[in-house]
Amino acid sequence: MTDDSPNPSVGALRVQFGAAVRRAAVTCGETIVYVARERARDILAWLKDAPTERYDYLADVTAVEYRDRERPIELVYQLWSLDRKELLRVKVELPQDEPLEVDSVVDLWQGANWLEREVYDMFGITFRGHPDLRRILMWETYSEGHPLRKDFPLRGRFSRSEQVRQALSGELDAHYSMEELSIADAYTTLPADMRERLRGRPAAQPGSAPPRTVAFDLFTPGPDAAGRATGVPLGVSAALEDAEPALRTDHMLLNVGPQHPATHGVLRLVVELDGEVVVRVIPHIGYLHSGFEKLGEYRHYNQIITLTDRTDYLSAMSNNVALALAAEKLMGITITERCVVLRVIACEMSRIVSHLVWAGTTAIDIGAFTVFLWMFQERERIYNLVEAWTGARLTTSLTRVGGLMADIPEGWAEELRRWCQRFPKTLDEVETMLSRNGIWLGRTQDVGVISGAEAINYSLSGPMLRASGVAYDVRKDRPYLGYESYDFDVPVGEHGDVYDRYLVRMEEMRQSARIILQALDRLPDGPINVSDPRVVLPPKSRAMADMEAMIFHFKQVMEGVPAPVGETYFAVENPRGELGTYLVSDGTAKPVRWRIRPPSFINLAALPRMAEGHLLSDLIAINASVDVVMGEVDR
């Protein structure tokens, strides 16, 4: 397959940490280091900071449980060095008969915060020292267990009516989390351990922001003997109260979502406001948690492609490509020339389609409705092309392992070329409308700033990272599909604010059109699928007439295409950032673990950092600039 020499960091680690580095392995050309649980945090800290290593970008944290229950659960850290362009996977083995505990790395990478919470939610692994370890995708009182564990049945433990009943009958507030002030109302109905946690607020982390002015004051609210209200239901900081005893200076709690037109999906933001200034934002996600990763363990690789459509539904085609590339790397399949170029076209088309929706909806949020209509008009034009190729507008399921579901129809390439030449005019019009528009500038410039170093620490990717001045683009740094042979630029911002993110995305659309035109020029003739009949379905006409073809057809449909034992982390540059597909195979036709490294989930985790201190109206603009797709955030 590829070379088997391990990453040189393994040798350096052995020198530094000795026996704490248990073993190293190379699979699919990727190096895995198994480290001792006790030293894992130290090793990761060293890898992050040592001048020879500088793995400064934590791409992903996840876990794997094998079907063989004897094997330990593995905790997986995907590290990337932005300078050295080197990938390293660090694994910690957690035996099933011991408590599943490990030290948190949130103090090293802020980006690990939500990722560790997700692992805790889905696998039940506890992270010692995590500042806010609670369920993130399922609700706090979810009682069926940890869904990605192998002993958890696909359909859950309870009957459907019981699941509906539990979802509907419980206190609505009990679905929400501790961090919210509104939960004070539901205090008496909460489980005892939640009450305990509410009573003792965790001490502020050293070096973090100053303590919040609003405290949970759960015991004072209520009328006194004379019937007057004592205390204030939402709590008031003592300092403010002393300064202006006559003035009511409550902080206000505002709930935005989960059903709100400006949250781009079912995102829920609990916002603490001081006047109109956002003091604290607590995002709540999981309202669209659909169990994709669990479902993937029950599906063949080709069946997972239909699932990838529905994770990030704005850029379905590049999701399809991502999964197919990962599965092909796992299976050691080399796809045909024509397929490579067509997949590049598909990826860039979906980047344009996705950014079009982003620009339209963001403009609505900031008050410019026209852009939405213009962008959707362009989108309908490109939808016509997508539909002619794949038969669907949105959920394309374009790729298959080893090829594509269909070749482009006749005359399609010319239509796409015409569209690519014409569509930048619409971008020009939109830029005329927005780029020097006083309202637009006022609403976006210096709003939601995040510095490059911080953006890396939060593991941001895609336009969010590049707008902060970090030119990390998977297409350039870890080229796939021959991206290194295309002539295109990666736009990079300077200020890291909403305006720069807007400029970056607008320029990316132009660059994508440029790539498509180059790809159309070089589009070779030939087959779109590999010729291996064990991988690619025979044409229907042959399957109905030829015995051998029929057997291959039957075996592929009924048994799927097995992948050899191994694993791979394959990243592509999606419109929202680095979309990683982490596949672990135990030799069967269904993966042991299908992990999506969700760029918008990780980008969204930085929303509180970007929005706190801004006005409430800016929160909407900042949230829009993150470009979340809740299907991918919640999966």
Next chain:
Amino acid sequence: MVVMPEPSEATGRGGRSGLVVSSPNWLTTRLDYLVNWSRANSLWPMAFGTACCAIEFMATAASRFDLSRFGMERMAFSPRQADVLICAGRLPFKLAPVIRTVWDQMTQPKWCISMGACASSGGIFDNYAMVQGIDTVVPVDVYVPGCPPRPEGLLYGILLLQKKIKGETVFDPALRVEKLTDSRGLFLEPGIVDELSEPFGNSVHQTRSA
């Protein structure tokens, strides 16, 4: 023939008007026509968009398909000023209390369109996280199939709903009875919920992981 049922304990909202109409006459049919015509042609949608279908809903509202041709250009993002709940996308259990709250907040007369396979039946997500059809949570008037339905499909569903509304009569109090959840938290019998949620088609055999 429209018979008005006697006010009963169960509905409690029956003959508030005190009218007992034994058969439709010129006055009531004309009134029905007027009321239904105005209701059907000014449906204000409460777009409960969650996933992929919401994007197609946006496309339906945008310039090419132009939802305002059907009197629906006013998106009511507040449930209190909405007539028709359009659940566009999948409904996980975590979201179920939200759509139930939104539905309860909507004032009568109200209708519900279930847009897409996931909202109608759970779709390809027959797993621990997904409500197997929003009709186990709120009553549904029109189901639009598709994954996601094309804008034309949604428009056809809306036309069907208009047709349904035009067949209603204001003198039938049973139509406007709130189907509230009971003390168990369900508005259907548990057996019915289980039956509605049963796996069907391919998903019956797809619970083996290796």
